Amino acid sequence: MDVLIIAGSKSDVKIVKEAEKVLDEHTVKYSTEYCSFHREPKRLEELVKNSKARAFICIAGLSAALPGAVASYTKKPVIGVPVSAKLSGLDALLSIVEMPKGVPVACVGIDNGANAAYLAMRILGRY
Numbered sequence: 001m002d003v004l005i006i007a008g009s010k011s012d013v014k015i016v017k018e019a020e021k022v023l024d025e026h027t028v029k030y031s032t033e034y035c036s037f038h039r040e041p042k043r044l045e046e047l048v049k050n051s052k053a054r055a056f057i058c059i060a061g062l063s064a065a066l067p068g069a070v071a072s073y074t075k076k077p078v079i080g081v082p083v084s085a086k087l088s089g090l091d092a093l094l095s096i097v098e099m100p101k102g103v104p105v106a107c108v109g110i111d112n113g114a115n116a117a118y119l120a121m122r123i124l125g126r127y
Contacts, residue, residue, distance in 0.1 A: 012061070061091075080108070
């Protein structure tokens with residue numbers, strides 16, 4: 001598997017589908033999981049640490065802790081997709097881009113699952 005997509009909520013399915021569509025079109029192997037860092041922190045840690053994925057796409061709204069949490073569990077690339085749940089998505093965007101030193105997370109535009117997939121493919125040398 002090349003990419004693991006993790007969404008914080010089933011309500012993010014539209015953005016997940018955008019990322020999956022791009023990965024499908026380019027025959028990139030991926031898997032999708034729904035897991036909230038706030039509700040299932042142990043499960044998230046296990047998903048990340050046991051994953052064979054080479055990159056992670058994390059889709060999250062509101063406080064958007066998911067991408068940062070994933071980045072704390074791995075040295076592999078993490079791409080955050082902020083979701084426009086509140087404040088037009090600016091809360092999620094700022095949560096993702098304001099990571100502390102040593103915990104890098106890439107960030108694409110609000111609700112832009114497609115660009116997250118394109119970025120993952122570029123990181124993996126597939127696009």
